[in-house]
Amino acid sequence: MRSTTLTAFLFAALGAALALLQAPSDSDMFWHLSSGEWTLDHGAVLDRDIWSFTRAGTTYDIGAWLGDVIMVLAYRAGGWIGLDVLRAALVGVAAFFTARITLRVQPHAGWAAPVVIAAILVSRMVWGDRPQLFTLALFPVVLDVLMSWRFEDRARRLVLLPVVFVLWANLHGAFAIGLAAVAIFVIDVLLEGPAAKRRQGLAVLVACVVASQINPIAAGAITKAASYAAVLPSWIVEDLALDVLSGAGFVFALLFLLAIGAAMLAGRDGIVERLGAPLLWPGLIGPFSILALAIQRETPYACMVLAPFVAAMIPHVLRRRPVEPLRVPRAAALAVCAVILALLGVEAALAAPSEPDLTTYPSGALEPLRGAKGNLLNEYDWGGYLIRYAPEHPTFVDGRGGAVFPRAVVQDFQRAAALAPGYRDVLARWDIGLALLRPERPLAGALREDGWRVLGSGTRWVLLARP
Amino acid sequence: MVMGAAFGLLATLQPVSDSDLFWHLETGRRTLAGDLPRTDLFSWTVAGTPVFTDQWLGDALIAAAHSLAGWSGVLALRAVVVALLVGAVVDTAMSVRPGRPMVAMAAALPAIALSRFAWTDRPELLGLLCFAVLVRLLRGRDRELLLTLPLLLVWAQLHGSFAIGLVLILGSCVARALEDDRERWRYVPIAAFAILATLLTPSGLASWTSSGGHFLAPPRFVSEEGVPDPRTLPGVFFLATLALVVATATLGRRATLREAAIIVPVAFLSLTAARHTPYLAVAAVAFFASRWPDPLAATRSSAAKAPPDRGPLARGAVVAAFLVLLAAASFDERVDESAFPRAALASVPSGRGVLNLYNWGGWMIWTKPETPVFIDGRLFPYVPEVFADYQRVVSAAPGWEDVVARRGVTTIFVGANDAIAVRAPERGWRVVYRDAQAVVLSK
Numbered sequence: 066m067r068s069t070t071l072t073a074f075l076f077a078a079l080g081a082a083l084a085l086l087q088a089p090s091d092s093d094m095f096w097h098l099s100s101g102e103w104t105l106d107h108g109a110v111l112d113r114d115i116w117s118f119t120r121a122g123t124t125y126d127i128g129a130w131l132g133d134v135i136m137v138l139a140y141r142a143g144g145w146i147g148l149d150v151l152r153a154a155l156v157g158v159a160a161f162f163t164a165r166i167t168l169r170v171q172p173h174a175g176w177a178a179p180v181v182i183a184a185i186l187v188s189r190m191v192w193g194d195r196p197q198l199f200t201l202a203l204f205p206v207v208l209d210v211l212m213s214w215r216f217e218d219r220a221r222r223l224v225l226l227p228v229v230f231v232l233w234a235n236l237h238g239a240f241a242i243g244l245a246a247v248a249i250f251v252i253d254v255l256l257e258g259p260a261a262k263r264r265q266g267l268a269v270l271v272a273c274v275v276a277s278q279i280n281p282i283a284a285g286a287i288t289k290a291a292s293y294a295a296v297l298p299s300w301i302v303e304d305l306a307l308d309v310l311s312g313a314g315f316v317f318a319l320l321f322l323l324a325i326g327a328a329m330l331a332g333r334d335g336i337v338e339r340l341g342a343p344l345l346w347p348g349l350i351g352p353f354s355i356l357a358l359a360i361q362r363e364t365p366y367a368c369m370v371l372a373p374f375v376a377a378m379i380p381h382v383l384r385r386r387p388v389e390p391l392r393v394p395r396a397a398a399l400a401v402c403a404v405i406l407a408l409l410g411v412e413a414a415l416a417a418p419s420e421p422d423l424t425t426y427p428s429g430a431l432e433p434l435r436g437a438k439g440n441l442l443n444e445y446d447w448g449g450y451l452i453r454y455a456p457e458h459p460t461f462v463d464g465r466g467g468a469v470f471p472r473a474v475v476q477d478f479q480r481a482a483a484l485a486p487g488y489r490d491v492l493a494r495w496d497i498g499l500a501l502l503r504p505e506r507p508l509a510g511a512l513r514e515d516g517w518r519v520l521g522s523g524t525r526w527v528l529l530a531r532p
Numbered sequence: 533m534v535m536g537a538a539f540g541l542l543a544t545l546q547p548v549s550d551s552d553l554f555w556h557l558e559t560g561r562r563t564l565a566g567d568l569p570r571t572d573l574f575s576w577t578v579a580g581t582p583v584f585t586d587q588w589l590g591d592a593l594i595a596a597a598h599s600l601a602g603w604s605g606v607l608a609l610r611a612v613v614v615a616l617l618v619g620a621v622v623d624t625a626m627s628v629r630p631g632r633p634m635v636a637m638a639a640a641l642p643a644i645a646l647s648r649f650a651w652t653d654r655p656e657l658l659g660l661l662c663f664a665v666l667v668r669l670l671r672g673r674d675r676e677l678l679l680t681l682p683l684l685l686v687w688a689q690l691h692g693s694f695a696i697g698l699v700l701i702l703g704s705c706v707a708r709a710l711e712d713d714r715e716r717w718r719y720v721p722i723a724a725f726a727i728l729a730t731l732l733t734p735s736g737l738a739s740w741t742s743s744g745g746h747f748l749a750p751p752r753f754v755s756e757e758g759v760p761d762p763r764t765l766p767g768v769f770f771l772a773t774l775a776l777v778v779a780t781a782t783l784g785r786r787a788t789l790r791e792a793a794i795i796v797p798v799a800f801l802s803l804t805a806a807r808h809t810p811y812l813a814v815a816a817v818a819f820f821a822s823r824w825p826d827p828l829a830a831t832r833s834s835a836a837k838a839p840p841d842r843g844p845l846a847r848g849a850v851v852a853a854f855l856v857l858l859a860a861a862s863f864d865e866r867v868d869e870s871a872f873p874r875a876a877l878a879s880v881p882s883g884r885g886v887l888n889l890y891n892w893g894g895w896m897i898w899t900k901p902e903t904p905v906f907i908d909g910r911l912f913p914y915v916p917e918v919f920a921d922y923q924r925v926v927s928a929a930p931g932w933e934d935v936v937a938r939r940g941v942t943t944i945f946v947g948a949n950d951a952i953a954v955r956a957p958e959r960g961w962r963v964v965y966r967d968a969q970a971v972v973l974s975k
Contacts, residue, residue: 299763305759306760306761306762306763306767307759308752309759309800309803310749310750310804318800318803321799322796322800325777325778325781325795325799326792326795326796328778328781328782329781329787329791329792329795329819330787330789330792331786332784332786332787333784336782343782343783344783346782347778347779347782350782351778352775354778355762355774358760358762358771358803359771483927483951484927484928484951484954484955485949485954486948486949486953486954488954505929505930506929506930507927507928507929507930507951507955509930510929510930510932511928511955511958513930515958
């Protein structure tokens with residue numbers, strides 16, 4: 066076995082070990098679980114709203130029915146620990162293939178480790194227990210297959226890609242970034258590759274596009290992905306532009322600037338000498354870096370693209386000679402892997418959180434809510450939690466976001482919560498009888514002053530009822 | 533010259549309107565009168581507390597322009613600075629690619645397009661001009677490097693952006709020292725003098741605090757201090773420029789350490805805030821110009837070059853002078869006050885106790901000096917306490933009435949759609965004035 070494979074496995078274990086320690090807490094996890102349960106219980110994909118009162122009966126598609134189902138199966142098999150293990154497995158896959166594509170061009174672990182670890186740490190921003198974990202895992206898989214085809218002429222592996230895209234298009238709606246990666250590799254080959262490779266590239270691109278149509282909304286899935294990127298919701302934090310002065314943003318900026326610096330000092334000739342494919346690297350780095358800067362939740366994928374380039378080009382600029390990967394005895398390598406897997410199992414059994422982290426949710430409001438009546442105006446971030454734990458109270462708005470709620474509904478919430486002109490009209494129009502808000506919300510203070518009864522309160526929430 | 537004058541002319545088409553211009557003007561007016569404000573004179577919330585003086589020369593220049601020719605003077609200053617800025621940018625491109633005007637113009641376009649959003653009547657524009665000149669000088673030999681020292685000295689009096697100039701000069705010294713095996717130690721005194729130059733200001737070491745604070749903790753609620761946003765036109769231009777930098781770096785010939793020492797730190801700076809995005813485009817002009825292909829290369833003759841023709845220089849000067857005269861003649865001496873509630877001002881009482889909207893504070897300092905402001909665009913004297921109280925009141929967040937009582941606010945002067953404009957009347961405040969833009973409330 067090549068030492069790089071074993072090294073990649075070690076990085077996978079590191080990622081998985083870190084991921085295992087995180088308690089489930091993502092605000093969208095709850096409605097994804099409920100969606101998956103509904104699908105399994107009814108034998109059909111949930112395609113209309115049954116959880117809000119502002120959009121009741123409206124048809125919609127999140128593009129993640131299979132991801133929801135797998136999450137539920139993991140939950141039913143092992144409870145919250147089952148979700149921990151699923152998360153760890155997917156993060157491990159992501160880390161493995163990120164390391165693999167990096168070690169492919171930079172077998173020296175000393176140069177590869179910092180960038181791979183940086184990419185793993187940045188990926189933490191999408192470790193929420195949601196179907197986007199499947200995108201985190203599958204994107205570097207696609208990159209690895211494409212790179213082995215491009216640089217090692219392993220064309221047979223391309224047959225995996227359509228299979229991946231059939232699954233991906235049903236697991237999570239962000240499969241479009243995988244298609245973008247395929248397109249970039251194919252364009253590179255069309256411009257610079259031999260004729261045989263061009264035919265292979267076109268064939269796999271067409272096959273992947275066709276494969277991604279095999280989902281409940283067929284071609285609509287790609288259109289949806291494109292429209293998501295084109296019309297970014299301004300109220301969802303993870304869809305906002307990246308702040309490079311934040312933790313993950315700073316790490317991305319560091320990788321990006323190292324890439325630019327190395328590219329400048331090496332020039333096209335230096336890149337050809339060290340990596341080959343001079344058109345491919347700007348084709349990958351440019352678009353994915355810009356995507357990350359525009360939509361911060363896409364930052365991990367940009368880091369996966371930057372990692373191999375930085376790991377290879379920085380030592381090249383410093384005039385370090387490339388090394389060849391070592392070979393390790395297969396039996397020894399497998400033994401090491403087995404030991405690591407066993408250790409991960411022990412960690413899962415002993416240290417993986419067995420309960421979700423609900424500190425940011427209004428758990429104390431569930432009891433008073435049970436006996437309360439009226440349409441509930443709720444915080445966006447708590448909508449998924451309420452879907453799962455207070456289904457008797459349909460939500461005003463929740464994390465299904467733009468897939469279910471048009472801009473007007475979100476604006477109504479924002480208008481009401483911020484005491485904008487017309488906020489009383491919003492409360493009247495939707496016949497709001499209950500409000501579950503953060504205490505610092507202007508509306509929370511105003512309703513209390515206006516005599517709304519406090520049914521319950523905590524440090525992070527207050528539940529109010531119309532007098 | 534022609535390009536600079538043309539864009540200087542274009543810059544005059546935009547009326548005077550920047551919300552921060554007004555407190556810069558007032559500060560500059562007092563400075564010219566020999567009374568550099570070192571403590572706050574304009575507010576009732578932080579009156580007497582020390583304030584930054586890091587833009588004193590920029591303020592004085594703007595005030596001098598206004599005192600000489602009113603708003604026309606301010607416009608003229610803007611036109612001249614923009615003309616010099618664009619001229620410096622185009623000159624940098626042309627110096628790298630002489631005889632290739634198409635390539636030079638293409639390389640300069642991102643800088644001109646992005647800098648357009650900084651063509652405001654503030655010392656910031658002067659800082660951008662200094663940056664463009666610095667980038668030009670840093671491409672030269674050691675003699676040009678020495679010229680950056682007096683430039684930095686002046687820059688440090690004009691605007692806090694001198695900090696990026698200091699970083700680039702130090703980076704250039706390091707790069708040259710690494711490239712020069714024989715006499716690398718001669719760059720040490722240059723670096724030392726550069727650092728010293730930034731301390732020779734009325735603020736001394738405190739001038740570093742202002743720049744550092746802005747850089748490390750930009751006030752994100754101010755739109756220009758937000759992250760570059762692809763939903764905006766400047767954000768789109770910036771991302772396009774970034775893509776061009778990536779493409780040029782990976783597809784062009786090898787760069788020198790000096791070039792990388794300019795581009796890389798400026799790229800990081802530009803990523804941190806929307807207002808910093810023009811710097812990358814300006815810094816990248818020479819990089820683009822030196823590497824972009826010439827689409828007309830195939831049509832150029834390989835015959836010997838003709839002797840230099842001095843005619844174009846003279847013709848350019850004539851055209852530039854004509855454009856300057858046209859600009860001067862076309863000055864529309866008006867201030868665009870559409871963003872400011874002039875009609876409401878009469879209802880705002882004199883004296884302390886008025887809580888005003890942040891964006892109107894600078895304008896109030898100039899137009900209604902008898903009413904000290906609660907807050908204004910100088911921002912840093914007000915963080916964190918005053919600013920936190922301001923936000924709580926304007927957003928009508930729980931506890932706003934306690935803030936009003938504690939601070940002694942008697943009048944609220946905010947936008948008609950602000951939460952407090954909706955809530956305060958419901959809590960018994962009297963509406964003294966209301967229109968579509970502003971509301972004045974009294975206890």
